[in-house]
Amino acid sequence: MSTVVDFQKVVAVAGGFPVLAGLDIEITKGEIVHLRGSNGVGKTSFLRACAGLLQIQNGDATVLGFDLRDDRIAPRRYIGLLGHENHLYKDLWVREHLEFRAAAVGADQHDVEAALQRIGVSERLWAVPIERLSAGQRRRVAIASVLVGRPQLWLLDEPHAALDREGREVLDEILIDAASSGATVVLASHERDLSKSVTSRVVTLRGGRLWEDSGAA
Amino acid sequence: MLHEVLLIARKDLRVEWRSKVTLGQVAPMGLLVLVVFAFAFDANTRLLELGAGGLFWVAVLFGGTLLIQRAFEVETDDGNFDAFRMSTIRAPSLFLGKSLGIFIQVVLLELVLGPGIVLLYNVRIDDWLLLLAAALGGTLAFSVCGVLWGVMAAGTRVRATLLPLLLVPILAPVLLAGSRAFETAFGVRAEAGWTWASLMFVIAAVHAAVGMGTFGFLLEES
Amino acid sequence: MSPARGNKYMTASPATRVLGVVAVAAALLMALLGLIVSPADVVQGQAVRMLYLHVPSIWIAYGAFVLTAVSSALFLIRSRRREDSGRHHDRLAGAAAEVGVVFAGITLVTGMLWGRVTWGTYWQWDARLTTTVLLFVTYLGYLALRRLPADPMIRGRRSAVMALISIINVPIVHFSVDWWRTLHQKASLSVGRRPEITGEMYWTLLYSTLAVTIVASWLIVHRYRVIRLEELRDEEALNALIASRLREDE
Numbered sequence: 001m002s003t004v005v006d007f008q009k010v011v012a013v014a015g016g017f018p019v020l021a022g023l024d025i026e027i028t029k030g031e032i033v034h035l036r037g038s039n040g041v042g043k044t045s046f047l048r049a050c051a052g053l054l055q056i057q058n059g060d061a062t063v064l065g066f067d068l069r070d071d072r073i074a075p076r077r078y079i080g081l082l083g084h085e086n087h088l089y090k091d092l093w094v095r096e097h098l099e100f101r102a103a104a105v106g107a108d109q110h111d112v113e114a115a116l117q118r119i120g121v122s123e124r125l126w127a128v129p130i131e132r133l134s135a136g137q138r139r140r141v142a143i144a145s146v147l148v149g150r151p152q153l154w155l156l157d158e159p160h161a162a163l164d165r166e167g168r169e170v171l172d173e174i175l176i177d178a179a180s181s182g183a184t185v186v187l188a189s190h191e192r193d194l195s196k197s198v199t200s201r202v203v204t205l206r207g208g209r210l211w212e213d214s215g216a217a
Numbered sequence: 218m219l220h221e222v223l224l225i226a227r228k229d230l231r232v233e234w235r236s237k238v239t240l241g242q243v244a245p246m247g248l249l250v251l252v253v254f255a256f257a258f259d260a261n262t263r264l265l266e267l268g269a270g271g272l273f274w275v276a277v278l279f280g281g282t283l284l285i286q287r288a289f290e291v292e293t294d295d296g297n298f299d300a301f302r303m304s305t306i307r308a309p310s311l312f313l314g315k316s317l318g319i320f321i322q323v324v325l326l327e328l329v330l331g332p333g334i335v336l337l338y339n340v341r342i343d344d345w346l347l348l349l350a351a352a353l354g355g356t357l358a359f360s361v362c363g364v365l366w367g368v369m370a371a372g373t374r375v376r377a378t379l380l381p382l383l384l385v386p387i388l389a390p391v392l393l394a395g396s397r398a399f400e401t402a403f404g405v406r407a408e409a410g411w412t413w414a415s416l417m418f419v420i421a422a423v424h425a426a427v428g429m430g431t432f433g434f435l436l437e438e439s
Numbered sequence: 440m441s442p443a444r445g446n447k448y449m450t451a452s453p454a455t456r457v458l459g460v461v462a463v464a465a466a467l468l469m470a471l472l473g474l475i476v477s478p479a480d481v482v483q484g485q486a487v488r489m490l491y492l493h494v495p496s497i498w499i500a501y502g503a504f505v506l507t508a509v510s511s512a513l514f515l516i517r518s519r520r521r522e523d524s525g526r527h528h529d530r531l532a533g534a535a536a537e538v539g540v541v542f543a544g545i546t547l548v549t550g551m552l553w554g555r556v557t558w559g560t561y562w563q564w565d566a567r568l569t570t571t572v573l574l575f576v577t578y579l580g581y582l583a584l585r586r587l588p589a590d591p592m593i594r595g596r597r598s599a600v601m602a603l604i605s606i607i608n609v610p611i612v613h614f615s616v617d618w619w620r621t622l623h624q625k626a627s628l629s630v631g632r633r634p635e636i637t638g639e640m641y642w643t644l645l646y647s648t649l650a651v652t653i654v655a656s657w658l659i660v661h662r663y664r665v666i667r668l669e670e671l672r673d674e675e676a677l678n679a680l681i682a683s684r685l686r687e688d689e
Contacts, residue, residue, distance in 0.1 A: 011681060013590065018677065021684035053299060055590060073433075077305040085296030089228070091236040100228045104304050129235060145300075207684050365604070369584065369597055379583060383601070386577040387608055390615040397619065408622055420611060424604070431600045437593060 002029050003062070004153055004184040005050055010059035012049050019045035021208035022059070027186065032179045032198055035188040037205040043188035044084070046205065047155040050186065051081045064153060077105070080151030082159055086142035090131040094121065094141055097130060098148060105149040115144040120170050135162040143171060154178060156187040172198045221306045225314025230321060232291055239284060239322045244329040247280040251333045262339060269338040270399030273330055274355065274392050280326050281319075282381055285363040288319055289371040298371070301436070308433030312364060316428070320360040327352060343404035347411060351398035354417030358391045361421055365428040368435050391417055450668070455660055462657045465650035477643040486556040491643055493549040495651040496542045497571060501609075503539030503655065504578065507532045508606035511599035518592060529595035530670070532602055533585055534662035536578050538655055543575040566613075566620040573612050577605050591670065 005027040012020040020042050027033055035043045048054045050063050052072030061068040066075040089097050098112045116126065119140045130138060139162045146154065154175070160168050175185050175198055187199075204212040233239055254272050258264045265272070292301050301311070331352075334340050342348055363384060370380040394413040401410030473491035480487035510532035517525025550568050551561040562568065585598050 013677065015588070016673070016677060018681040018684055021681055048299075051299075051303060053302060055592075076303050079303065081299065081303050083296045083299055087296050087300035089232055089291065089297070090295065091232045091291075092228075093235075096231055100224070101300075103224050104306055106305065209685075369601060379580075379587075382576075382583060383580045386573050386580060387604070389573050390608075390611050393615050393619055412618075416611075416615060423607060423611075427600070427604055427607075434596055435600060 003027070004029050004031075004064055005186070006060070006062040007049075008060045010049065010061050011057045012045060012054045013057050014045060014054060018057075019054070019208055020049060023205075023209050025203065025210055025213075027184060029184050030179050030182065032175055032185040032200055033187070034199040034202045035186060035205065036190070036202060037211070041205045042208040043205055044157055045208070047081065047083075047157055047186065047188060050153070050155055051079050052076055053081075075153075078152040080146035080149050080154050082142055082146050082154075082156045084157050084161075086138050087145065088130050088138060088142060091129060093127050093129055094133070095126040097141065098144060101145045102148045107148050107150070111148050111150075115148040116141075118170070118174060119144045119147065120167065136164055136167060139163055140167060143174070147174060150183075152183050154183060154185040154187070156185070156189075158189055159187055160189060160191055218307070218310050221310035222314040222317060225306065225311060226317035226321070229288060229291070229315065229318030233318075233322060238287055239325050240329075243280045243283050244326050246283070247276045247326055247330050248333050250276045250279055251330065251337055255337065265338040266340060266403075267400075267405055269334045269340045270403060270405070271392075271396035272338070273334050273399060274395040276330050276333075277323065277327060277355070277359070277395075278385070278388065278392060280330075281323050281359050281363060282384060284319060284322050284326070285367045285384075286377060286380055288315060288322075288364075289367050293371055308436060309429040311436075312368075312428045312432035313425075316360045316364045316425070319363055320356055323356050323359060327356065340403050342402060344402040344410070347398060347414060348402035351395055351402065351410065351414040351417065354414050354421065355391055355395040355398075358417045358421040358424065359388065361424040361428055362387050362391070365424055365432070365435075368432065391420055394420075450664060455657070458653070458657050458660070462650075462654045465653045469647050469650040472643045473647060477639050480640075483557055486553060487640070489549050489553040489556075490640075491647040492651075493546055493553060494644060495648040496549065497546040497567070498648060499651050499655045500539045500542040500546060500571075500574065502652075503535045503542065503659070504574070504602075504606060504609070506535040506659075507539065507578075507581075507602045510535065511602035514595055515599050515603075518596065526591065526595070526670070529591070529599070530663050530666045531659075532595075532599065533582075533666055534659050536581055536585075536602070537662055538658045540575065540578045540582060541658075542651075542655065543571055543578065546571050547575060564620065566617045569620070570612055570616045573616070574609065577608070581605060 003026055005025065007023050007025045010020050010023045011018055023042070023046065025046075035046065037043055045054060049056065049061065049068070052063070052068055052075055055072075056068050064075045064078050066072075068075075089100070092100070094116070095112065098116060099109060102108065102112045102115075116123075121137060121140050121144065125133065125137065130141060133141065139159075143159060146156075159171060163171060175187070179185055200215065202212075202214040203210065251272065254268075254276075255265060258268070292298055304311070306314075335342070366383045366387065367380060370383055394416045397406075397408060398410040398413040398417075400406045401408050401413070469491065473488050477488070477491075479485050510528045514525045514528035514532065517528060547568065550571065554563055554568075555561050581598065581601055584601055585594065587594065587597075589597070
């Protein structure tokens with residue numbers, strides 16, 4: 001069982017504010033961790049810190065074996081990050097956008113179609129500009145963008161937002177599949193009934209630190 | 218690496234193709250600027266003919282700055298900047314790819330402005346080779362400088378007003394050289410137009426080298 | 440403020456106090472030499488005295504910007520080795536650039552006044568004034584970039600890159616503008632500005648350069664200190680925030 005994320009007393013600063021103030025957490029491969037906590041508590045910051053987008057001020061942080069204080073760019077190729085926003089090029093067609101994202105991570109076009117079908121974006125939408133899609137459909141395209149890269153570590157910020165019930169179920173299946181094939185998933189979410197179906201572990205943050213942990217490895 | 222550069226450039230051009238900002242908005246604005254110059258100069262045809270070289274480049278500067286702002290808006294919209302940074306494409310390729318995308322869009326703009334000055338300012342072209350070389354050099358310089366400085370001003374709230382402030386002093390020599398080279402090509406003055414043209418290539422080369430080396434850590438903003 | 444505290448915050452030291460006194464004395468002497476002792480020019484008359492402030496100012500401005508570039512380079516090198524080191528280079532870069540902008544501004548103002556008196560117009564698009572204007576605006580942009588809110592190291596690196604490109608741009612701007620104006624030399628433009636500098640005028644100019652350098656150095660040192668104090672204040676505020684967050688819910 002290898003450790004995918006190992007944070008010890010991590011302090012991270014963004015905009016002059018200590019968004020993470022001594023966070024201790026260890027996540028092992030294959031886990032699906034549900035990150036909870038009220039607004040402003042550090043969930044998004046934790047995800048971004050794992051993605052190497054946030055500078056670590058104090059403490060030790062290792063992600064996928066990389067020490068974030070030495071090199072926070074190297075782990076990015078193995079990480080799939082989905083933020084609050086969708087990271088979509090809204091002028092492009094669905095297919096064009098996915099093809100770009102796929103090519104950018106070295107995946108091929110076959111993977112693009114597979115990802116779109118998996119997440120449930122119907123084929124008639126593939127040649128439609130993204131800006132014409134509904135919020136839920138855009139979220140699905142955003143998820144497909146992550147899926148197509150087959151990341152080892154999934155960092156998802158409110159992934160279920162805007163999805164209908166069917167979309168949520170599909171997403172849950174995708175995450176379970178990913179975890180069982182060796183990936184690790186961390187998702188920040190306000191959803192209440194999430195824990196029961198999908199996740200193996202619930203972590204609650206408070207004040208930039210760990211508050212509760214249902215099942216430390 | 219070439220493959221990655223082309224990938225980025227193709228994506229940018231496809232975004233442009235779908236949104237039609239260059240041809241639909243910036244090029245017409247550029248033409249309008251040329252017309253407005255005539256108002257400023259009281260339609261003095263002799264002055265306009267003498268100044269055509271410079272006026273062309275000023276119009277390119279206005280339009281080009283808008284294109285660069287747009288190119289970075291596309292990347293910062295919808296949280297795209299994070300995705301940009303998470304991408305496995307190496308920073309030098311990102312830099313060259315974006316520069317190539319801008320280069321082609323500015324060329325498209327110039328294809329509209331060029332005939333514009335010929336028609337509106339009654340310009341005649343004596344030295345086509347010099348003209349094209351100068352246009353190439355100037356556009357290359359503009360593209361790499363614009364992308365390099367664009368990323369420095371991007372991702373911040375005030376980038377719309379900061380970018381011109383940073384960009385124009387750097388582009389001043391390009392503007393100078395481009396105008397003089399064009400004027401020589403129009404037969405309006407007899408100067409060493411080729412030296413001016415070469416200067417623009419030098420500026421482009423210097424900025425391209427710096428851009429490739431520093432784009433990586435300029436992308437990190439947090 | 441007790442002496443010990445004064446040392447911690449580095450707001451004064453014997454060496455810089457001496458420098459300050461020397462700077463004031465040097466400036467007074469410069470005024471004396473420039474305004475009274477040195478002779479008027481044969482052609483320009485009293486107007487030539489502007490030379491003693493105008494010329495040293497631009498030299499100091501260039502010197503300051505070179506200092507900014509060198510500090511920026513050192514900062515980039517240092518910050519590669521260890522994440523948080525080299526901040527003093529960044530501070531020096533910022534302090535030097537501000538002083539450089541001030542002296543570039545002085546160059547412009549004195550140049551325009553001098554032009555008004557000798558040419559009759561404030562501006563003649565000569566090479567010196569034109570390059571100075573570009574330099575001035577370039578580094579105003581640099582100062583604007585430094586004020587963008589960001590993590591200090593990130594902001595430092597971004598500013599450092601700009602400083603290095605800007606200094607590379609200086610010879611490019613010089614070459615193009617100089618050549619441009621040379622090609623346009625007409626009799627009425629080239630006359631009048633560069634007087635024959637010999638004898639007392641020469642020594643006065645040399646001395647003025649020294650005096651301005653001393654004043655500029657004093658300014659840079661103290662601007663550096665102010666920057667350091669600002670950073671200390673921000674750091675302490677941040678540490679207080681972190682400490683209070685750590686104490687939460689305990």
